[in-house]
Amino acid sequence: MKSITIEGIVNNERISTQNLLQSIQARIEEGYTDFEIHACGQHDIGGSSWAKDSSETLTFNITNPGQRVGAMARRGTKIVVHGSTPADVGWLNSGAEIIVKGDCGDTAAHCAASGNIYVSGRVGTRSGALMKFDPKFAPPEFWVLKNTGSFSFEFMGGGVAVICGFDCNDVDSVLGNRSCVGMVGGTIYCRGPIKGIASCVEITSLNQSDIEFLTNGMERFLTAIDQKGLKDTLLDFSEWNKIIPLSPDQKTKKIPVSEFHKNDWVEGGIFGDFIEDDYKVYELAATGDGRLQEPKWDSDKCVNCNLCITNCPQNAIAEDYSVNSDKCIGCSFCATVCPKQAWTMQNNNKEIS
């Protein structure tokens, strides 16, 4: 293991991100694997690189980094930030272990797809957004000792986040406000109060495998951030919740309007005190009371030729010329074929009573 220290300020002048990253890369090419970086706000430290010997691990111990520490970092990389870091820690993390011994800025673990991110403080707004899980790789894990800012876990598609809610007594939601908007996958475990969470997720209690995961993971996490003493405090599972996305079926579940009409609407209908309506729905060519016209038979004019009976499309006229109103649709064929006008059609334009 070859170690080296790289300075972000050389001869009292801050070196550029490009120069710093290129000098790290040059050392990697020379076989160095253990880096101590005294940064001065340079971005993207620890990302998209790999040891020359693939069996070795690249290690970065960083102070005072800029944004996107561990951005696009690969498996076989371990990054420890001594102190707090600005935004985008572990952006697109693809397998590195990233430990932040302090707070993180916004969008920590944004788009993390594998690897573990351990934070010993708080993380900012939109943290955990778009985390994902590709089954060919281990799922990403994002452990935070304290809490997140608002809008966290937006569009989350996979992986596991654990928000431990430590030192959050004055906080009314350990996930801030409006978190989990658009979350479609993954699991968030969190300890402490949650408020204003998006409607596309559900909050459930832990099952046995959740408890096993948290018990085992907590050991790793607390070791990584040097806080092993908190184990008993954090493993009181009565204080934990689990957040998972609703399935598409659950999301669209709304009562039909007919149920609302039946159960919640003004009883008996708003016209119920002066209109009698059975809410029956008539077909276009309705029978019975739904007929727009009704045939009337005049026995004095009838010559018993039975043309009406034979031509009635609905077979609604009996031998005694009575009309079966359950069959008759008021088509007026009887009146049309009758040679003696014994059948007349009467408009059935009834008004509601």
Place this chain on the structure above:
Amino acid sequence: MAAVKVNELHLDDLPWIVEYDETKCIQCGKCVAACSFQAIKPAIEQRKKSGSVTEKNKLEKVIVIKQNISFEHHCRGCGMCTMVCPNGALKVKRNMESQYSVRYRAEKGESIKKGGRSNLNTEGRTLDKIKVGRISQMTDPSLDAVRHTFELKTPFGRVLSADKLNFKTEGDKIIEDTPLPPNNWIYPIIMGDMSIGAVSWRMWEAMAIATGYLNEVMGIPVRMCTGEGGIPSRLLKSKYVKYMILQIASGHFGWNRIIDAMPDMIEDPAGILIKIGQGAKPGDGGMLMANKVAKYVQEIRGVPKADLLSPPTHQGLYSIEESVQKMFLSMNAAFNFRVPVAIKVASSATSVSVYNNLLRDPYNIVGGFFLDGLAAGTGAAHEISLNHTGHPITSKLRDCYLAAVHQGRQGEIPIFAGGGLGQTGSFAADAFKLICLGANGVFSGRLLLEIAGCVGNDTEKCNACNTGLCPAGIASQDVCLTKRLDIDKVAQNLVNYFVATDFELRKLMAATGCSSLPIGRSDALITVDKNVADRLEIQYVC
């Protein structure tokens, strides 16, 4: 019988021809039974026996379906016969040779009355020449219509400008100390004002149920304007009245019941709308033909069965100032100044004068300005009004908004625009564009009819709401026809349409980077029509 003299009404005079294919007809009679206009009938025709040489003059009788040729029972093109025919034996075709509108006037000596909407559309729609062209890409935070939250609410009620607010200090706190006029924050799309009578009780209740559902289940704060045909006491006394904007028009129908119900009302209504005029028939009052004045309509309106022609103006009002003093004051007083009061006028060359006058309202009692354009719908109107009067909504809305802008008073009296919105099927697109041009919100009634199953269109199809013979049971008071309407299905469809529209509105807001309503954000709009660009003061593009 076919016409035998040239001056008799004949088939070719009628606006619609029912094409009948005898070979497909099984003579089930359903088409005749379904036709609410009695425009078709069974008839006996004679046919020569086919192929007979020996029986040269023998004829046989067959039953066929024929069209009625009369002013009273002519085909309106609604297509119920086509819908109900099991074999596709009937098709309704527009008759390009029709002389009906000349024949009717010549024969009857009276104006043609219609329902529905204008059928003389020669100009095209300005709104369709406008696109949403300012897309948020890197300039504003990009938003996601599905997942982000949007504030889709607009004020209904008088908004005071900052210089009219008084502040005082109380200890170390600054406290706003002005009696504020009532204001309700509502969804920017209002269900337009259609009266009980103009539409069937089932249609009206379906709209009310949909409004209740949208508010209580979906959390979409849509308000419904009642129209002026009275309001059922049960609704007034229910909690749902808080979603209703009560209308008073020149007929003043049904207000006695509202006044009677007041002590028993557990909620205030959402607002009051004074209807002065409407876009479909500007200058006319309401019109309800006697055949729709059913018994319950008579009761609720306090009138006998007769053609109900409301006066074209409110009879006690002679000027804009007087309207403000008398009408606004009375309607504000009705609910002890707790309920915002707005006014609705037909879009007109004079609209800006009216709006400017209202803006000077010294009592802070003018809570909204509804401007209704010429493509709006109506239950009944003279064809001459429908087709030849009115003013498009788009430029007039813009004029009114800019008039306020030039005085630094935009938003003080919210403007709501309407008139044929949703004509292309998308209410959201029309709403968004009008909001960008300065509307606080929009309203439509005729679109609701179409959602409910109205088969009419802007090219003469059906448009027979005035007859009371609405084949869909929407604009009818006939029991048989009204019962064709499935109240739950209509309410559900209304809800679905609003849910879809709500999403589409958010789609446009997201694309333009707006998480709240872009009222007056005309920079979001572009047009390839230079005249439109100049007139509306929006960006011309090519």
